[in-house]
Structure formats: C-alpha cells, structure tokens
Amino acid sequence: MKRDLTSGLVAAGFAVFVYAEAGRFAESGASLADNPALYPRILAVIVFAMGVVLIVRAMVTFLKVRKERPPEEKTEKSAGMRYVALTVALLTVYVGMIHLLGFIVPTIAFTVVTQVSLGTKLKTAVFVGIPLTTALYLLFFIFFKVPIPSGILFE
C-alpha cells in the first residue's frame, strides 16, 4: 500500500516535470511529426495516468484495511539498509576520488574500505584489494588499452 502510494506520487511528479520541461523545446507551429515535445508529452500523460491509478489503488486499499481494522502494520528498518547506504556513499566518494587522484590509489582504498565495512578483516581486505586493483589495471588499461583516468591533480 505504502509502496503503491510512493511509486504513484513519484511517477505523477516525474510526469508533470517532464510535461512542463518539454515546453522548453516544444515547437508551436510545427506539425505533429516535427514537434520534438509531442512524443515525450504523450509518454508523460501516460506515466501520470499510471501514477494516479497507483495512488487511487493505495487509497482504496488503505480505506479497506482501515474498515477491517487489522493489527497496525509495523515497518522494520532493515540493518542491511545501513550497509547499502554506506556502500553507495563509499562508491560516490570513490568515483569523485578517481576524478581527482586517478585510478590506482582510490581503487585500492575503495576495495579495502568497502570489504572492511562489509565485515572482512583488514589483512584479508588488503590481501584481496591490491591484486584485484592490479588485475583490473592490467586487463583494462594495458590489455584493452583504455585511456586510464589520471586524475586532475596529476594531469
């Protein structure tokens, strides 16, 4: 029920945003086929309608559930969510660090810190992190000749 409501509200909001934003590039005099805003706006209307259906469905379920007076729903905050939030944060910092420091140092740091944060011992994390970074470096930047990100501090 809560999921339907959240999804519906986000979908409706997204659709309104897309419809309004399409006004920036809409060509008023153009034929339907030549108007770049036509297709995104059709899609936005459909997404909005689906969002509204989800909201209505959530509300109908809410009213039904309240009528039947079931025991109150308790939401359990998963401890795993903290790991997810931490991992996304580490990943974001890692991506930013690659931009600054290049590939090697941030990758070793990320692999070690992430493993430790997920429960691996520091020694094992270092033992895995360095060979993993080396292997990826050899594979992508030596074997596949992808231009290595050197980091703006070292350019």
Place this chain on the structure above:
Amino acid sequence: MSWELYTAGFALFDAEAIAFMVLGVVLGLVVGALPGLTATMAVSILVPLTYGLSMTAAIMMLLGVYCSANYAGSISATLVNIPGTPSAVMTTIDAYPMALRGEAGRAIGIATLSSSLGGLFSVFTLALFSPLIAGIALKFNSFEMFLVAFWGLSMMAYVSPGSTLKGFLSGFAGLVIATIGYDPITASPRFIFDEPNLLGGINFIAAMIGLFGLAEILLNIEKPGQTARQEIFEIRGSLRSFLEVIKLWAVVLRSSVAGVIVGAIPGAGGTIAAIVAYAQQKRFSKRPELMGTGAPEGITAAEASNNACTGGAMTTLLSLGIPGDAVTAVLIGAFVLHGIQPGPFLFQNNFDLVSAIFMGMVLINILFLVFGMVGARYLARLLLIPRPILNTAILVLSVVGTYAVQASMFDVVVMVAFGSLGYVMAKQEIPRAPMVLALILGPLMEQNFRRWLSLAEGEYGLMILDTYTRNPVSIVLTILVVGTVVFPLIRGNGKSTFKG
C-alpha cells in the same frame, strides 16, 4: 541465403572467437554457481569488456555466459538448496532432496545433460524459425515496427514479477528517459539541462550495468548470510546419470518445447519456463507423488526447459530485434556497441554473424556439458568465497567496466545513479527489465512512430484507415498490443500471473 545461413559462420570462427567463447562458458559457470549473481548482471557488466574484441568474439563470450550461467544455477540449487540463478528455482525441488540422499553427483549429472539437451533443441528451433520470422518482419512498415517494439515492451511489463501496472510504469518511464538528447527528427536537444554529456542521450550500457549490476549487488549487501555453507557434498557418479536422462527423452522433448515457447515471449525468461515445464511434467508423470522428493524427471523438466529458453529468447531477438528475456535485452547493448542492430535486417546484412551464432550456441551447449561434468566439484568450492569480497570485486568491475566503454567518468556517474534507482525500484517492487528494454527500444519506437505520422501529412484519420485496411499485420499486432495491455485490467487485480 538458404544453406549458406548455416555454414557461412565457419569463416568467423577464428582462435579469438573460440578462446572467448570458452572463457564465456567458464565465466558463466562461475556466475551461475554463485547464488545472488545472475546471468543478466554478469552479461551487463561484461558488455564493456567486449569493446576491444571482434564482433564474433564478443557475442560468443556473452552467449557463453548466458547459456552456461543458466545451467550452472543448478549446482548450488543441488548442493545448498539455493538456486544459483532465478531460473534454477524449480531445480531445487528435486535436486536438493536427491543430494540429501547422498546422490548429489547423480542430480548434477541429470541437470547437466538435461540442460545441454534442452539448449541444443532450442538452437535447432532458433536456426529453423528465426529466418522465417525475419522474412516476414522485413515486410513490416514503420507503424508495424512501432507496434512490434511496443508489443515486446508490453509483454515484458506484463510477465515481469509483481504488479503489471508497475511493469508498464517502469517501461514508460524508460521510454521517457530514452528521449534525452537530440531529437531523432529535428535534432533539437531535449532534457539535457545544459549538460553536454547528455546530448547523445543516456549511455544505456551504463544504465544497464547500474540497473542490473550495481542494484543487484546493493540488494545482496542488504541480505547478508547468503554465503556458503561449510558442508560441500561429495559429487560422484555424474556420468552414470546419462543413461537415466536418455530414458527420459520424452520429458526432455516436452520440457524443451515449453522452454522454447516461453523463451520466445518477450520478458518471460527461464524462471517461468521452468515453472511451466515442471507443472506440465507433474500432469504427465506416471508417479506425480514422487516429484518433489528427488525425482529425476523433476530435475530434467526444470533444467531442459530453462535452458531451452535461451534459443527461444534469441529467436525473437535475432528476427525481430525484440529480446525474449532480460539477458537478451542486455545482449542488444552488445550488438549496438559493435555497430549492429538486431532485427530482420541482420539476416540480410550480417547473415554470417547469425550463422556463427547458431554454430556458437551448439558449441556452447556442448562445452558446458563437458565443463559441468568435469568441473562441478570445483565449481562447488566457489560457494566458499566470502560474499563481501565478491561484492566488492563486482562493484569495482562495474565502475571500471562502465568507464571503459567511452573512457567517460560521466558514464560512471550515470551508472551509480541508475544503480541507486534500480535498488529503489526493487524495494518498491517495480521490475527493472522493462526500463532497460525501453531504453533500448525507445529511439526505434519514436522514430518509427513519428515517421508514420509524417507520412500522414496531416491526414491522420485517413492514414489510420489506410494502415488497417491495407495490411492485416497491423490489425494482428494491434490486437496483440491491446490484449497485453487490457488483459490484466480485465482480470482486475493488476498482478502478473507469475511472481518472481
């Protein structure tokens, strides 16, 4: 074309293609054997890796991962009662009880040969039917191509796990995202927010890696404790089960047919195929009461069907450009990365590649049969790898792999954004596969739709009338699309029949 379609591929099989095909099979076995890692995730992460390879080597490697991962899910299903890939879910029902009786080797042997036979059957149907379907599809006009793509998207939304409405929402949101960048007709920039990196649109490989790779790892991180058990069963006597499977030829055939048909339905995939085939076998079985207690026919039905799915899914991919499941949706990304658009024209412009795919899939099914028989006991050891190490390695591989496609850090940011979105979608029970398919099919749909509109020259009513009276294909396709959209509404609850 005729027989040439089945022989032209020989020329493309150089040492590189064969080496990467073998590598793909091995990687697929590893991924499939590890619970929590899916073929979709592996293929999406590996797509950038194929950038430096020849087209044939790239496709062979990814097909190797796809087919062998589908099979290898049965290894952990047998040994620890956890399907290595979702499509092995029905395998656990009989394989695990058999392993508990001390017959893990027998169960793995049955699963391996059944998988291989199911896969081989599906390749023959692929080779037989895909040229025929492509021949018909070549005559489609722009409106019909739009309808085909829309039907594919609708089917994927319909059969995706959970709410059908949310499946459609995911698909349509994906279509909106696919409009980012230059307009295909007038070249006006759309939704770029002054970011020049968005002019070319969202890099769908980055989006795919995010939605399937990163999101899956985040979901794994959230559920700790899926690591291996300490106990690994003795795996002996796999070869002896060969005769047993040969005696079950009717089960193999029946389940393979079910697998191919389900596989050809866009979005259905191996899990549904296994459920359908298992239920079908229970009806046909002389001793249905034994199914669920370690019956060989249960393992055979599940494994032959989920592997037969691969050929079915590839049939619609190659002939119509519509993927049959999430992995083949990702495979489209690999084709496009190498400058090839799957669909009916593939049979005209790249029939040697199509031919190589037929041959490659035969070899792959034989290769995983051999490797599976020989290596099952070693693959079982993979279950002991600590999950934090595995998750971290895949996270870094996702970042480096995404960067490698265009040497762009912006793509990495896109990947992280889509990974987070994918995680939230999973928590909201919104399927991710329709969004990926929409990102791929979106530009094709818009181009065909607007091309059709431009042909009308303002007379839209006449154009609609002309489209439907001139060609019955449009009517059939419209019925399919309307049926797919309206059927769940008539049923009233907005839920898919199959829940994952």
